[in-house]
Amino acid sequence: MEADTLALAQGIDFSFWALFARATLTVKLVMIMLIAASIWSWAIIIEKFVSYRKARREASRFDRMFWSGEPLDELFDQLGPEPKGRSERVFAAGMIEWRRSHREDGALIANAQSRIDRSMDVAIQKEADELQRGLPVLATVGSTSPFIGLFGTVFGIMHAFVQIAETQNTSLVVVAPGIAEALLATGLGLLAAIPAVIFYNKFSADADRIVGNYEAFADEFSTILSRQLDS
Incomplete structure (x- = not known):
């Protein structure tokens, strides 16, 4: 009897597509959601x-231009008021x-330094927002995908137990496909979550470093302008 059961179990297709096709509608929706989240990530x-x-x-290219000794007015005229580079926009x-x-007579309006600093701060914040765009999606996928996959697994195992009760049979032929389909949902959840978490942490650190460089440049530029204001 055990040999017949093992033979029947070995004949079951446990490929991804077969497991997906045999899954219940709810588990299929969970799998599709996780696959879509993984692709989006x-x-x-x-x-x-x-x-x-x-x-x-x-x-790096702009730093070489800025510190080349070229007059700032000439550099600005060369780049224009709406340059493409992020550092250039700052x-x-x-x-x-x-x-x-x-003013028209060449004199400076009062509080010029603070306005210049605020203008660069606003530009840096815009660049930071652009650099961080999409990172909340990675964070959401990384934190929720395992639980979505677990929901699919719980529902799939529950369905497997219902099949056992209906057939009054606990053999591998009845149990194995249902359990495999259920565990596939957890696997897909982890497959979506792990890269999302890893790259979210990496890109968050990268974005902080890039924005930090913009802020350091803004401080240096502000210092240069401050010297000109004082003179």
């Missing part, structure tokens, strides 16, 4: 890799306010 991960690499490359925000703070 990987799309964000790839986009952030490209975006952060570009931001670091742009910052610089442009400060230069725009610097020029607006001059």
Whole structure:
């Protein structure tokens, strides 16, 4: 009898598609939700890799331009008021306010330094928001996917026990497919959550470092302008 049961169990298809096809509607919906969350997470991960690499490359290029000794007014005229680079936009925000703070006779309007600092702070915050866009999705996927998968597993196991009660049979042929389908939901939940958590932590640290560099540049630029104001 055991040999017949094992033979029947070995004949069951335990591939992903077979397990998905045999799952109940609720478990199927859970699996589809987790697969969609995983795809969404990987799309964000790839986009952030490209975006952060570009931001670091742009910052490095602008630093060389800024510290090349070229006059700041000429550098600003070269870049324009709406440059493409993130560091360049922070610089442009400060230069725009610097020029607006001059009266027609060449004298400076009062409190120019504080307005320049605020302008650059606003520009930095905009860049920070853009760099961090999508990270809350990774955090949400990383924190909720295991529980969504667990819900699918609990529902699938409950369905397996219902089948056992209906068939009055506890053999592997009845139990194994239901348990495998249920555990697949947990596996998909972990598959979605683990990369999301890892890359959320990585990108959060990367974004903080990039924004920190913008803030350091803004402080240095503000110091340069402050010297000109004092003179």
